[in-house]
Amino acid sequence: MPKRRLSTVTSNEAVGPYTLLRVSRGRLHTGAPGQFFMLEAPGRLLPRPMSLCLAPAGELGFLIDAIGPGTRALCALGPGDKLAVLGPLGNGFRLDVERPLLVGGGIGIAPLPYLSEALEQPPAVLGFRSAHHAEAAALVPNAEVVIDPVFVTEVLPEGRDVLACGPEPMLEAVRALRPDAQLAWEAPMACGYGACYGCVVEIDNELKRLCVEGPVLSCS
Ligand SMILES: Cc1cc2nc3c(=O)[nH]c(=O)nc-3n(C[C@H](O)[C@H](O)[C@H](O)COP(=O)(O)OP(=O)(O)OC[C@H]3O[C@@H](n4cnc5c(N)ncnc54)[C@H](O)[C@@H]3O)c2cc1C
Ligand code: FES
Numbered sequence: 001m002p003k004r005r006l007s008t009v010t011s012n013e014a015v016g017p018y019t020l021l022r023v024s025r026g027r028l029h030t031g032a033p034g035q036f037f038m039l040e041a042p043g044r045l046l047p048r049p050m051s052l053c054l055a056p057a058g059e060l061g062f063l064i065d066a067i068g069p070g071t072r073a074l075c076a077l078g079p080g081d082k083l084a085v086l087g088p089l090g091n092g093f094r095l096d097v098e099r100p101l102l103v104g105g106g107i108g109i110a111p112l113p114y115l116s117e118a119l120e121q122p123p124a125v126l127g128f129r130s131a132h133h134a135e136a137a138a139l140v141p142n143a144e145v146v147i148d149p150v151f152v153t154e155v156l157p158e159g160r161d162v163l164a165c166g167p168e169p170m171l172e173a174v175r176a177l178r179p180d181a182q183l184a185w186e187a188p189m190a191c192g193y194g195a196c197y198g199c200v201v202e203i204d205n206e207l208k209r210l211c212v213e214g215p216v217l218s219c220s
Contacts (some may be wrong), residue, residue: 030087
């Protein structure tokens with residue numbers, strides 16, 4: 001069973017339009033790249049799933065896009081504030097690939113800095129909707145950056161093992177080009193560990209609880 005712990009915010013920094021929130025790690029494990037944690041902001045009823053972005057000594061780092069009340073409450077936390085953290089959860093990326101290429105879109109780049117570190121900084125292709133959003137690319141070493149209307153699928157090099165995270169249309173387009181890619185999917189999640197069935201998605205005509213069978217799924 002994953003651990004739920006009270007963590008303390010150590011820093012909150014803007015990265016383009018996103019927020020990089022660092023919290024004390026305590027006795028929590030960092031898990032594998034692509035796994036996620038449920039972060040519970042004070043005063044919010046439900047926790048929110050967040051991929052681990054960075055794992056410096058003693059800390060867990062999360063890159064957050066404030067799109068609604070839960071993420072806004074998390075981004076409003078400052079040093080010294082407390083929040084409950086549960087994880088690591090789900091299945092991360094398989095790291096036994098020969099020629100990795102990381103592919104990310106928008107806030108979907110969140111798990112890639114930790115993944116890049118685990119794979120010794122392979123090449124990456126990252127897509128953003130604006131130059132301001134693309135400031136987050138600084139977190140991923142060795143990255144080629146494209147900005148809308150250029151899409152990552154237009155610059156994917158051949159002969160690479162693709163590990164991708166991003167919006168669903170981007171993942172579908174990557175999957176069409178690279179049927180063997182590992183893709184990190186998203187769905188709204190209430191519990192994060194298989195109890196609520198709130199995250200069931202239909203993929204290839206099969207219903208899956210994304211929090212336990214994913215979020216990373218191989219397509220083939
Ligand atoms: C495994 C996993 C890892 C994630 N990692 C990150 C991360 O590292 N950084 C980050 O910023 N976000 C991440 N997310 C997405 C994040 O959890 C949601 O944006 C957040 O829960 C929204 O909460 P809210 O209260 O701010 O907005 P809400 O009011 O709950 O949602 C705002 C809008 O987004 C939609 N929505 C909410 N959650 C999702 C979702 N998961 N998928 C698709 N649509 C959704 C809602 O239907 C609504 O339209 C991740 C999601 C999953 C499942
Ligand atoms: S989030 Fe509850 S079962 Fe997946």
